[in-house]
Amino acid sequence: MSKEITSREEDYSGWYNDLVIKGSLADYSAVRGCMVIKPYGFALWENMRDALDKMFKDTGHVNAYFPLFIPKSFLSKEAAHVEGFAKECAVVTHYRLKNDPNGGGLIVDPEAKLEEELIVRPTSETIIWNTYKDWIKSYRDLPLLINQWANVVRWEMRTRLFLRTAEFLWQEGHTAHATSEEAVAEAEQMLEVYATFAEEFMALPVIRGVKTESERFAGAENTYCIEALMQDGKALQAGTSHFLGQNFAKAFDVKFLSKENKLEHVWATSWGVSTRLIGALVMAHSDDDGLVLPPRIAPLQVVIVPIYKGDEQKAQIGAKAAELIAQLKGAGIRVKYDDNENTRPGWKFAEYELKGVPVRIALGARDLQNNVVEIARRDTKEKQTISFDGLTEHVQQLLTDIQENLFKKAMHYRDAHITIVDSWDEFEKMLDEKGGFISAHWDGTAATEEAIKEKTKATIRCIPLNNKMEDGKCVLTGQPSTQRVLFARAY
RNA sequence: CGGGAAGUAGCGCAGCCCGGUAGCGCACCUGGUUUGGGACCAGGGGGUCGCAGGUUCGAAUCCUGUCUUCCCGACCA
Numbered sequence: 001m002s003k004e005i006t007s008r009e010e011d012y013s014g015w016y017n018d019l020v021i022k023g024s025l026a027d028y029s030a031v032r033g034c035m036v037i038k039p040y041g042f043a044l045w046e047n048m049r050d051a052l053d054k055m056f057k058d059t060g061h062v063n064a065y066f067p068l069f070i071p072k073s074f075l076s077k078e079a080a081h082v083e084g085f086a087k088e089c090a091v092v093t094h095y096r097l098k099n100d101p102n103g104g105g106l107i108v109d110p111e112a113k114l115e116e117e118l119i120v121r122p123t124s125e126t127i128i129w130n131t132y133k134d135w136i137k138s139y140r141d142l143p144l145l146i147n148q149w150a151n152v153v154r155w156e157m158r159t160r161l162f163l164r165t166a167e168f169l170w171q172e173g174h175t176a177h178a179t180s181e182e183a184v185a186e187a188e189q190m191l192e193v194y195a196t197f198a199e200e201f202m203a204l205p206v207i208r209g210v211k212t213e214s215e216r217f218a219g220a221e222n223t224y225c226i227e228a229l230m231q232d233g234k235a236l237q238a239g240t241s242h243f244l245g246q247n248f249a250k251a252f253d254v255k256f257l258s259k260e261n262k263l264e265h266v267w268a269t270s271w272g273v274s275t276r277l278i279g280a281l282v283m284a285h286s287d288d289d290g291l292v293l294p295p296r297i298a299p300l301q302v303v304i305v306p307i308y309k310g311d312e313q314k315a316q317i318g319a320k321a322a323e324l325i326a327q328l329k330g331a332g333i334r335v336k337y338d339d340n341e342n343t344r345p346g347w348k349f350a351e352y353e354l355k356g357v358p359v360r361i362a363l364g365a366r367d368l369q370n371n372v373v374e375i376a377r378r379d380t381k382e383k384q385t386i387s388f389d390g391l392t393e394h395v396q397q398l399l400t401d402i403q404e405n406l407f408k409k410a411m412h413y414r415d416a417h418i419t420i421v422d423s424w425d426e427f428e429k430m431l432d433e434k435g436g437f438i439s440a441h442w443d444g445t446a447a448t449e450e451a452i453k454e455k456t457k458a459t460i461r462c463i464p465l466n467n468k469m470e471d472g473k474c475v476l477t478g479q480p481s482t483q484r485v486l487f488a489r490a491y
Numbered sequence: 492c493g494g495g496a497a498g499u500a501g502c503g504c505a506g507c508c509c510g511g512u513a514g515c516g517c518a519c520c521u522g523g524u525u526u527g528g529g530a531c532c533a534g535g536g537g538g539u540c541g542c543a544g545g546u547u548c549g550a551a552u553c554c555u556g557u558c559u560u561c562c563c564g565a566c567c568a
Binding site: 013014028032081084085087088122123154156157158164211215216217218219220223225237240242270272305307308309310341343344345346347348349350351362364365366367374 | 492525526527528529530559560561562563564565566567568
């Protein structure tokens with residue numbers, strides 16, 4: 001390693017990039033704003049994806065796949081939707097290249113212009129609703145509960161590894177229902193699925209809430225979200241679930257005959273989480289020694305590093321390690337044995353810390369004689385010496401402890417950074433000095449929300465679900481308010 | 492699209508002010524000694540200095556243009 005991980009206080013952004021790149025998760029690519037996800041990072045994504053996919057299926061959803069390309073005319077059918085996405089779309093205008101007759105290599109063949117331009121999907125509502133029109137005729141076809149795992153492209157002005165890349169991987173669920181109530185229940189259910197996943201798998205505490213009108217998804221009636229807090233005090237939207245009302249059904253003319261034999265538009269939801277979750281994971285748990293990954297989704301849960309002198313010792317330790325690995329694997333633990341001769345133990349220790357492997361086991365000749373191993377946990381960096389007997393149970397318990405500890409630590413930090421504020425002076429002061437969420441009264445107008453954003457860069461992250469009603473005065477205007485909302489500077 | 496900075500070996504950088512034909516660290520290759528917190532010694536390979544012009548006997552270095560990337564803004568369901 002040529003450079004140490006930069007301290008957070010000096011340069012959070014450099015710290016974050018170092019973590020991602022040195023932790024072997026991803027790297028910049030040759031294409032502007034796009035990243036290469038490396039095998040280690042992709043294994044992490046696969047673990048997250050598999051856990052989410054199971055949760056979707058347990059709630060009655062199935063997977064399907066829709067086209068990457070969307071005819072331009074589709075995008076314009078829902079007014080708010082086109083407004084929200086038009087500014088960041090990649091557009092396919094031609095279908096062929098040819099050799100430049102004047103020399104100079106390949107050029108776009110002007111003869112090969114498309115009749116109608118194709119948009120690389122920034123999200124799939126339009127192409128999916130165009131399809132649903134043909135699939136839904138009767139109330140018997142409902143509900144339609146479909147998810148797709150895909151890539152999408154949004155031509156962002158400024159990008160950042162995982163958090164905002166021009167192309168990213170995600171899942172998008174798109175459901176159709178016979179009633180408004182049923183669709184709202186679906187949107188709320190999926191928000192809860194996301195919240196559960198974030199908390200139980202990612203060890204990331206989240207606040208469940210709804211967005212204000214100005215932060216709402218383009219084309220939605222209501223947007224639910226989970227908001228997480230990063231270690232620099234900035235908030236991150238970790239997932240959203242939208243109640244779309246009948247907006248897309250009307251735009252794409254999706255109607256069904258009800259039990260009462262009446263023709264009605266269907267009610268819709270959409271919901272998604274993306275590789276941005278990996279960014280959240282990195283910023284929520286990591287320290288200056290590298291990544292810290294929660295055991296439940298870590299690509300590797302345990303690494304075993306042998307310490308030996310000479311081939312004879314290596315063979316002896318290897319034999320014992322094989323025994324331990326068989327036990328650990330038998331218990332479903334993801335374990336790697338690193339007997340690479342080109343790197344020394346100290347190098348390996350540092351390397352797996354950078355990669356955030358939760359548990360490290362060191363096994364040397366000394367340990368072999370004493371029937372023990374040295375076991376180190378990544379989150380607290382504590383080491384202890386324990387016996388071979390019951391090692392598997394010990395490791396299982398340790399993985400559980402680490403998972404819980406990470407959640408508690410993040411929860412403690414989050415709770416300590418929700419500040420209740422009642423005056424404008426204090427609002428600005430707390431935002432600058434402490435960061436995190438500011439819980440304050442708001443008069444409910446978009447104008448005030450905008451004014452606060454203008455002054456402080458803080459936005460309303462959400463109105464928490466099950467929020468306590470309480471009379472108060474707007475922190476900026478002094479106008480009456482019925483509840484507090486959460487403000488923060490955000491990614 | 493505004494403001495700043497940078498493009499020199501796979502990665503990180505020095506050299507540029509003051510022009511003379513390219514260097515350091517890491518990585519890589521060979522041999523040896525090592526191995527309980529990022530080993531050491533010796534030897535070795537690798538670069539049209541982002542691109543295009545110009546000035547000059549001579550350009551990584553000076554001038555002009557251009558492209559790209561990063562950072563800060565603007566933008567961002």
